[in-house]
């Protein structure tokens with residue numbers, strides 16, 4: 001369902017209007033205090049707002065929070081400490097009017113989908129933070145929300161658990177969704193579109209890869225400023241037109257669409273083809289040269305990969321003939337390249353909701 005947001009939030013002078021298309025995911029990015037959580041609060045009903053939040057043509061602002069069919073997963077799991085994991089997850093279906101038995105059956109199914117059924121009888125304090133967050137995700141999804149809001153859902157999770165949780169979100173959050181994040185991989189792997197908020201106003205909005213490759217706002221430039229190449233993933237490669245980019249192994253398997261991400265400082269620049277070179281060695285033609293502080297950014301075109309930017313020191317720049325049209329070689333070590341599955345491409349792999357049991 002398409003979500004149309006056009007709200008004013010008096011507590012912090014926030015005014016924002018945007019739309020999230022049916023079953024799309026939008027990432028809201030922005031500096032601390034920009035108003036990201038307040039906007040989610042306006043949608044859930046915990047923050048006072050005027051204007052409208054339209055879903056099925058109905059203005060959610062006129063409804064009490066429990067009737068909005070909006071699910072929220074925040075930084076902390078906030079499970080009910082006195083209930084078992086199963087009963088925590090059954091809470092949503094039970095509140096929606098299902099019998100206790102049916103609510104537990106739905107909860108059991110969600111726990112299985114999120115690979116958490118072995119904790120069904122435990123209490124929340126017997127689980128790690130990452131495990132609790134997985135249960136909280138099951139609890140939110142078991143209520144079958146029309147819209148899912150994720151407010152920095154991995155911010156308090158140990159680094160090694162984040163990839164697994166992100167994969168679960170990709171597979172199982174199959175409804176219109178907004179994620180607030182500071183993390184580039186979250187935006188790239190989960191969001192179709194990016195909305196950048198600063199001081200309560202939207203300063204930039206667009207398709208994720210476009211905003212992150214050509215950021216116009218200072219904030220997007222700060223978290224992006226990376227090279228992104230889109231293509232088809234295999235275990236350790238991404239193929240774009242006829243060129244293969246080798247990187248670190250990817251979890252989400254061969255055949256899916258993905259993106260190779262590497263920072264300009266990882267790109268080495270040579271006037272001729274380097275010997276004993278890394279796997280990723282590409283002939284390019286310079287299109288722009290820009291100085292920024294101590295670094296010089298050289299953007300060059302490759303016939304398959306498109307524009308790639310390298311950052312070199314000013315002394316290295318002086319030794320190279322950096323004119324528009326100069327032919328150079330760019331080289332990037334495979335361990336500097338992150339391969340990530342793209343947001344949209346997993347829609348087909350997503351499973352139906354388990355309410356059909």
Ligand SMILES: Nc1ncnc2c1ncn2[C@@H]1O[C@H](COP(=O)(O)OP(=O)(O)OP(=O)(O)O)[C@@H](O)[C@H]1O
Pocket residue numbers: 011012030031032033034035036037038039
């Ligand atoms: N309960 C509150 N009452 C009044 N003002 C608040 C309240 N909570 C937050 N604010 C103000 O609202 C503004 C936006 O805060 P919000 O938490 O929405 O920003 P954010 O972009 O989510 O920030 P962060 O990334 O730090 O979580 C800030 O100026 C903040 O001081």
